[in-house]
Amino acid sequence: MATTITGTTIDVGPNKLVSDSSGNVTASGILSDPSGNVRSGRKNLIINGGMQAWQRATSASAIGYTSVDRWSYYAGSSLAISRSTDVPTGFQYATSVGGGGSDSGLTQKIEASSCKQLVGATITVSFYLKQTTGAGTDKIAVALARANSEDNFGGTTSISTQTVSTTTSYARYTCTFTSLPTEVSNGLQLSIKSNGAGSVVYLITGIQLELGSTATDFEHRSYGEELALCQRYYETLITKENQSLLANGFCYSNTQVQGVVRFSVDKRVTPTMGYEVGIAYQSSGEAARTNITPLFYIPSTKTVMVYASSGVSVTAGQGLNLVNRDDGTGMIFADAEL
Amino acid sequence: MIIETVKTQEHGYLINSTMSVPNDPANRDCAAVLAWIAEGNTPAPEFTDAEIAANAQSLVNSESLEYLKSTDWYITRYAETAAAVPADVTTARAAARAAIV
Numbered sequence: 001m002a003t004t005i006t007g008t009t010i011d012v013g014p015n016k017l018v019s020d021s022s023g024n025v026t027a028s029g030i031l032s033d034p035s036g037n038v039r040s041g042r043k044n045l046i047i048n049g050g051m052q053a054w055q056r057a058t059s060a061s062a063i064g065y066t067s068v069d070r071w072s073y074y075a076g077s078s079l080a081i082s083r084s085t086d087v088p089t090g091f092q093y094a095t096s097v098g099g100g101g102s103d104s105g106l107t108q109k110i111e112a113s114s115c116k117q118l119v120g121a122t123i124t125v126s127f128y129l130k131q132t133t134g135a136g137t138d139k140i141a142v143a144l145a146r147a148n149s150e151d152n153f154g155g156t157t158s159i160s161t162q163t164v165s166t167t168t169s170y171a172r173y174t175c176t177f178t179s180l181p182t183e184v185s186n187g188l189q190l191s192i193k194s195n196g197a198g199s200v201v202y203l204i205t206g207i208q209l210e211l212g213s214t215a216t217d218f219e220h221r222s223y224g225e226e227l228a229l230c231q232r233y234y235e236t237l238i239t240k241e242n243q244s245l246l247a248n249g250f251c252y253s254n255t256q257v258q259g260v261v262r263f264s265v266d267k268r269v270t271p272t273m274g275y276e277v278g279i280a281y282q283s284s285g286e287a288a289r290t291n292i293t294p295l296f297y298i299p300s301t302k303t304v305m306v307y308a309s310s311g312v313s314v315t316a317g318q319g320l321n322l323v324n325r326d327d328g329t330g331m332i333f334a335d336a337e338l
Numbered sequence: 339m340i341i342e343t344v345k346t347q348e349h350g351y352l353i354n355s356t357m358s359v360p361n362d363p364a365n366r367d368c369a370a371v372l373a374w375i376a377e378g379n380t381p382a383p384e385f386t387d388a389e390i391a392a393n394a395q396s397l398v399n400s401e402s403l404e405y406l407k408s409t410d411w412y413i414t415r416y417a418e419t420a421a422a423v424p425a426d427v428t429t430a431r432a433a434a435r436a437a438i439v
């Protein structure tokens with residue numbers, strides 16, 4: 001039975017709740033929420049749960065970190081992952097996951113430094129999903145595992161798995177996990193994947209993992225914030241555009257060019273550096289670019305020296321730009337994923 | 339990552355010819371390489387003998403061209419004023435031309 005209290009002030013011991021004529025309510029003392037259902041600040045431990053950042057590619061047909069940022073993709077066969085604009089209200093993108101066999105889906109690994117608060121805790125995973133192929137009872141599994149040693153997911157131990165029953169329309173699903181083990185402080189792995197054999201295609205977005213037993217509204221972050229969070233783990237240093245500039249540099253010798261790049265965001269660990277196709281340099285006074293195969297010296301989580309000494313003929317000491325190739329096909333990345 | 343080739347580098351490994359992996363076990367690619375080595379595989383040296391020779395020749399070519407450029411003015415002076423090119427310069431320029439491959 002509801003109780004209506006009239007008046008503008010409620011005395012609760014030494015503290016008070018006061019309502020003014022505009023309907024604002026002010027509390028003196030500290031408000032607490034023992035059930036943990038009202039949260040503020042950063043509540044979503046998942047990065048890119050809204051599928052906003054796609055630095056690698058907007059579609060792929062290989063397993064691993066091949067497409068949407070921070071999510072590792074797996075399928076046993078018929079691999080197909082892509083960005084979709086078929087979304088629930090309030091979202092820009094979803095990820096379309098296709099595959100054959102069991103366990104086709106996405107996995108995100110949360111690093112240990114973000115998991116200390118999870119020991120013994122109750123968490124709730126929520127997401128929006130629409131399964132266009134293979135929908136039905138218990139067709140999607142939500143699995144938690146923890147790393148066997150800190151930030152090393154080469155070996156993992158299952159914590160718990162729950163299943164949800166899906167339909168061909170978008171719905172929001174929630175799974176609550178209680179009493180997470182002490183070892184979750186090594187790092188937590190969340191997988192959302194098909195449960196059982198057969199081909200599946202589903203769209204998923206709005207993935208959230210938060211403390212507490214209730215799924216609260218999805219925490220929408222700006223694209224810039226989300227991209228910066230993703231760049232701790234992976235960053236594209238030049239994009240596939242012919243005007244993309246990597247760095248200023250100089251001719252270290254007559255046969256070596258080099259430049260130093262400061263990452264946009266400090267990396268989680270000293271990153272792997274890689275490239276597609278290659279890049280080019282344009283030294284002072286030279287109208288044309290010379291294509292090179294880059295090499296990397298990676299001294300820290302903050303910077304990388306990009307250099308080349310094969311096929312280079314320059315004048316030592318001259319300045320230069322390291323740039324993309326004329327055809328814009330080059331790309332360089334830093335990868336510090338878990 | 340599927341490891342196809344591994345070469346050692348001064349500060350880590352070159353994987354599949356396109357990825358430089360730092361020698362940091364916290365890096366998951368480095369951990370994969372170390373596991374690959376633990377399975378009994380051996381990384382190749384960073385440069386083959388042919389690549390070392392090619393790099394050395396490239397350096398010789400570059401230094402020789404630089405020397406020729408820096409002494410071209412003797413030739414121009416000779417053409418314009420008939421002032422003789424010093425013999426040691428003539429000898430060194432011939433050696434530089436011969437060294438370029």
